[in-house]
Amino acid sequence: MALFLLRYFMAFVLLLISACSQANDVHETRFIMGTLVKFTIAPADRHENIDVAAAISAAANEMQRIENAFTIYGDQSNAIKTFNATAPNTAVALPEEVASLLQRALLIKQQSKGAFDPALGGLNLLWGFSASDAPTTPPSAEAITKALPPQHCIAQTSMANGKSGWLRTDTRCLLDFGAIAKGYAIDQGIKILRQHGIKNAIINAGGDIRLIGKHGDKPWRIGIRHPRQQAEMIETLQLEGDVSIVTSGDYERFFIYQGKRYHHLINPQTGWPAQTAQSVTIIARNATLADAWSTAVFIQGKKGMAQQSQFNQQVLLIDQSGKRFGSLKPR
Numbered sequence: 001m002a003l004f005l006l007r008y009f010m011a012f013v014l015l016l017i018s019a020c021s022q023a024n025d026v027h028e029t030r031f032i033m034g035t036l037v038k039f040t041i042a043p044a045d046r047h048e049n050i051d052v053a054a055a056i057s058a059a060a061n062e063m064q065r066i067e068n069a070f071t072i073y074g075d076q077s078n079a080i081k082t083f084n085a086t087a088p089n090t091a092v093a094l095p096e097e098v099a100s101l102l103q104r105a106l107l108i109k110q111q112s113k114g115a116f117d118p119a120l121g122g123l124n125l126l127w128g129f130s131a132s133d134a135p136t137t138p139p140s141a142e143a144i145t146k147a148l149p150p151q152h153c154i155a156q157t158s159m160a161n162g163k164s165g166w167l168r169t170d171t172r173c174l175l176d177f178g179a180i181a182k183g184y185a186i187d188q189g190i191k192i193l194r195q196h197g198i199k200n201a202i203i204n205a206g207g208d209i210r211l212i213g214k215h216g217d218k219p220w221r222i223g224i225r226h227p228r229q230q231a232e233m234i235e236t237l238q239l240e241g242d243v244s245i246v247t248s249g250d251y252e253r254f255f256i257y258q259g260k261r262y263h264h265l266i267n268p269q270t271g272w273p274a275q276t277a278q279s280v281t282i283i284a285r286n287a288t289l290a291d292a293w294s295t296a297v298f299i300q301g302k303k304g305m306a307q308q309s310q311f312n313q314q315v316l317l318i319d320q321s322g323k324r325f326g327s328l329k330p331r
């Protein structure tokens, strides 16, 4: 009996210890960019010199600011919506931050041979995956052909006052940062956490992650979701330092119509969802790159994978039959 009680007591103590190491993390969840954004701060950063709650709050505010600045949805005006309403071939100034992310996006468009395209706003609005009412049927083939923008329709130019501006050459050309702004927001969130002295944290925006430091004396554990079994992981990684890991999947926003899956990752050449993969996960040096490239490689399919090593990025692709290609080796 005494032995039983001792065992019971020991089990209870062990349970407390493991629960404590988790309880020492600070967790905070906010709804930003249409997804739950989870902030986790490791115990090492919980000391009197750091106001963890203020740091998280500042990071969340910055991420919300980025959503407001880059979204093409809702009623609030911003520079992107203004640009998308300009007459063709009329140069307008863009805020420094928008111009800079646009330049990064256009470089990835070029490097991915057009698979990633920040000018797909018209098509994305037509498909409606980010609208408040989720679609249940595809648009007509005619409507898609009509909304398809020309391949190069955004250009930097000089304005009448001699300053640099941007124009679109065609009304079908609408900026949409949906495949890159979440990564950028995560990067800015991490930057703000660091400015507050935090060195060990994760920002997880619906599976799009940047982590810094460690989890106590261990690496952080990151699970990659199985594209078809929601509760299952296809991979669990132990990562530390500064790692961004982002997944694009055909399971995030989709509907099934007449037995066929239609999802939110659009092939810019056809205007239809890419039929290449179930999911693509990228590890890159920041979340902006990982976000944009996970979308780009999803559109490109397996042929987009070889290029990733040249950028020192890792890729894991699950093809349409569920087969794995590539690997996510920790650096």
Ligand code: ADP
Pocket (backbone or CB within 6 Å): 115, 116, 117, 118, 120, 124, 129, 130, 176, 177, 178, 179, 180, 182, 208, 247, 248, 249, 252, 253, 264, 265, 266, 267, 268, 291, 294, 295, 299
């Ligand atoms: P999520 O936002 O669901 O994590 P992504 O980062 O892959 O997924 O971005 C998907 C969004 O990007 C779409 O909702 C749409 O706004 C936009 N998009 C779709 N296809 C493309 C594409 N080929 N290039 C650039 N942006 C795209």
Ligand code: MG
Pocket (backbone or CB within 6 Å): 178, 179, 180, 248, 290, 291, 292, 293, 294, 295
């Ligand atoms: Mg993306």
